[in-house]
Amino acid sequence: MSATVSFTVPTPRGPQPVTVSYARAGRGEPLLLLHGIGHHRQAWDPVVDILATERDVIAVDLPGFGASPALPDGLAYDLPTTTSVFGAFCEALELERPHVAGNSLGGLLALELGREKHVRSVTALSPAGFWSEAERRYAFGVLLTMRQISQRLPLPLVERLSRTAAGRTALTSTIYARPGRRSPEAVVAETLALAQATGFDQTLRAGTTVKFTDDIPGIPVTVAWGTRDWLLVRRQGVRAKQIIPRARLVRLPGCGHCPMNDDPALVARVLLDGSR
Template identity: 30%
Template sequence: MERESIETSWGRVGCTVRGTGGVPLLFLHGVGSDRTAWDGQVECFGAERIAIAIDMPGYGDSEAGNGDPRSDFASAALAVLVALKVPQAHVCGLSLGGVIALAMHARAPERIASLVLADTFACHPEGQAIFDRSLAGAAELGMAGLADSRADALLAQPADPAVRQAVVKTMSRIDPAAYARAADAVWLADQRREAAAVSCPALILYGSQDRITPPALSEELKQLIPHAGLIEITGAGHLPNLEQPAIFDRVLAGFLAGLDD
């Protein structure tokens, strides 16, 4: 099963769907990415269950929203589950995707089988400053220039040149208006109350060399969600699914296997 986009009650959402059976697994990308960042995971997990990756509103093949960005993004993701007739899904979100996963759980906990929160946070202490720098950088450098200037901070060093090139290419094609809305959704979030209310199984992952969302923020999430697992992925920065895909996939598979037993 494959789709480039799907019409939902929210609007058109770009998505990739692979596999059949099992409890579906939904992947949510970060602010500087799109659904293609999850291609490896969709291929891997689509061998055993339905695996879905979506474009956030305004990204890739998704139409832009016009409401509160965080609410819009959560609504679009939940609408995809409804359109695909998925009553409940595991949700794996990285950075912005993790913020949206928490927002989805707050809005519709009955639709969330589990949460995997990768390199994300409930509230970033430097969120306003990062938001301001992100928008200023996009305005001054353009998305391609911003992508090239940020890539080394996103990745553990020394970075794989092919991974760096892919990160820059993906970020360069983001619509600036969509990027601004996504930056609002992630960096200005304060979801400490929502995180503390998480009732489903949860796993927190983080790259050992993440400089964007330092490990301390994952540890704070663990304090807010005491029943969650907490796992460090060594040799990775902010994008462990791209930098250390074999380890990322193995950890995620182990978590899901424990829930499927």
């Protein structure tokens, strides 16, 4: 069920209102799902029904992405602000230290929420922040190109391309290893989500200096990486294991940067195991 919630977050100019869109399904311990830059909460659709058999699943549109409005003027799209936003979001929904899972930017946010002890477990799928400078520049260049293409393609052309496996591959092969499995409707929706994301540019700029460098003691952490992730290459997972030595490092065979679509059963199992 889709819903919105509004709350305030502290800023140097006083409390500011923030509104976040989310969908909730299932029952059990709460599990918060966070998507990557330029995406939207529907990225998790392939695994939500499986997760909802054992978890109270809350899939969120990050501020400035999907159906969530942009942050108010004066709030930066950086890690401290976003962590504060999701701390307030959990309070507003009365989620007491939920499990959290994230992909890409969402994986970095999940790890940051774990570092701040706001959650009871973390599962990060190809999280940002473990790159070398060359790898970061490459990934940001690819993301900017994807963004520009999505903004320039006429909607009728996107719809026509989405009707064939070859067209879906042309539109989404950067993030999916098996783009033909994505439905035409989903491909159109996420192309529009990338084109219309009001928080994209500021989020990308804020990420130019980001690296995750801290251990996360005291809570279970799982880091999973697709073997066919061409955006954030899998050797970054080895770095994540070195920085968070007690983390469980999981290989996702045949999966790309957004593995939820490539192998829903495997990803759901990793998320459920990580939150047990």
